[in-house]
Amino acid sequence: MSFAALVATPWLEREGAKIARGLRRHDPDTLDHLIEVYQHRLLRYLVYLTGNREFAEDLFQETWMRVLERGNQYNGKSRFDTWLFAIARHLVIDASRKKSCLSLEALTNPAEESNVATMEFASAEPTPFEHSHMREESERVDSALSHLDAVQREVVMLRFQEEMSLDEIAEVTGAPLSTVKSRLYRGLEALRPRLEMTGKAVNA
Amino acid sequence: MSPKNIRMDCDRALDLLIARGLEQSEHDSEFLQSHVASCPSCTEQSQTINRAVNDMRSSVTYANPAMVRATQMRVRARAAELRAQQETMRPLWISSALALGWAVVSMPLLWQGFSWLGHATHMPELVWQTGFGIMALAPITAVGTIGLASKFHNKATS
Ligand SMILES: [Zn+2]
Numbered sequence: 001m002s003f004a005a006l007v008a009t010p011w012l013e014r015e016g017a018k019i020a021r022g023l024r025r026h027d028p029d030t031l032d033h034l035i036e037v038y039q040h041r042l043l044r045y046l047v048y049l050t051g052n053r054e055f056a057e058d059l060f061q062e063t064w065m066r067v068l069e070r071g072n073q074y075n076g077k078s079r080f081d082t083w084l085f086a087i088a089r090h091l092v093i094d095a096s097r098k099k100s101c102l103s104l105e106a107l108t109n110p111a112e113e114s115n116v117a118t119m120e121f122a123s124a125e126p127t128p129f130e131h132s133h134m135r136e137e138s139e140r141v142d143s144a145l146s147h148l149d150a151v152q153r154e155v156v157m158l159r160f161q162e163e164m165s166l167d168e169i170a171e172v173t174g175a176p177l178s179t180v181k182s183r184l185y186r187g188l189e190a191l192r193p194r195l196e197m198t199g200k201a202v203n204a
Numbered sequence: 205m206s207p208k209n210i211r212m213d214c215d216r217a218l219d220l221l222i223a224r225g226l227e228q229s230e231h232d233s234e235f236l237q238s239h240v241a242s243c244p245s246c247t248e249q250s251q252t253i254n255r256a257v258n259d260m261r262s263s264v265t266y267a268n269p270a271m272v273r274a275t276q277m278r279v280r281a282r283a284a285e286l287r288a289q290q291e292t293m294r295p296l297w298i299s300s301a302l303a304l305g306w307a308v309v310s311m312p313l314l315w316q317g318f319s320w321l322g323h324a325t326h327m328p329e330l331v332w333q334t335g336f337g338i339m340a341l342a343p344i345t346a347v348g349t350i351g352l353a354s355k356f357h358n359k360a361t362s
Contacts, residue, residue: 028280032279035276040265043266057271060271069282145260156260161261163226181219181222188222191256192248195256196252
């Protein structure tokens with residue numbers, strides 16, 4: 001174990017225990033703080049999963065309501081973000097079943113992965129925070145990622161944007177490690193020509 | 205190197221590439237560097253990952269502050285309700301614990317009392333033992349019933 005990990009692990013455990021205590025008590029300050037800290041990451045994950053900003057925003061609220069209701073299920077030993085994302089994921093699955101959104105069915109049924117249609121991937125609405133260059137980049141990757149299956153897009157995002165380990169991704173998605181890996185390989189494989197194409201177009 | 209060995213090296217390199225940014229041993233990092241430098245397929249794979257990582261990190265999705273604030277308010281309101289429910293449940297938990305404690309402590313005495321009464325009045329054993337059972341379980345049953353009723357009440361009102 002590296003020195004950084006040696007220092008970070010007890011800190012994460014303490015932090016996790018503190019969050020778990022706050023959630024058990026339904027402490028509003030803990031919840032306010034968590035919403036503040038995870039707002040952008042959670043929304044981004046939901047947008048990546050659903051491909052729709054408006055739908056993602058509805059689920060954002062529902063995710064926090066569920067965190068509040070089920071707070072006593074968080075044990076404080078694992079990372080809070082993996083638990084949060086797993087809750088959000090379940091909500092996406094439930095909500096997309098209600099909306100009979102076929103492509104997200106594959107999030108629960110890996111056997112259907114090969115039949116999954118790619119989704120319309122709406123990029124985030126511009127906000128005052130966004131710079132024009134960043135927006136261009138965003139559109140480029142959104143369009144590249146939009147051609148991936150929801151399950152592949154999810155693991156690529158969790159691995160390379162959220163910097164989660166493969167084990168943590170397995171925890172969020174509830175899929176075995178081998179499945180996570182194969183989704184990642186296939187996602188990158190599918191992403192390669194898109195990124196090359198857009199890369200050339202931008203450089204031209 | 206045989207094609208099988210090259211394939212194995214590529215598989216290992218790919219495993220290390222998808223774990224980029226995570227903790228890797230010095231030995232693995234050296235292997236990856238030298239393999240990628242000499243393998244066009246893995247170089248391409250590495251470039252894809254680099255592009256994907258750069259692109260994703262520069263993509264921006266911010267939560268709308270008004271939406272975040274609305275979420276916080278909604279969560280706060282529900283948290284207050286849940287805390288109030290917790291408060292009303294607290295006396296019940298305390299009385300349950302007390303009832304359980306009392307049942308455990310009083311059980312032998314109660315048994316002796318019923319046994320004495322049964323023998324003194326020449327009651328059939330089944331009768332005084334049933335009486336004992338009812339008396340012993342009464343406090344716990346009462347608390348349990350009240351608990352369940354208030355739980356259903358809370359669910360119905362939430
Ligand atoms: Zn190779």
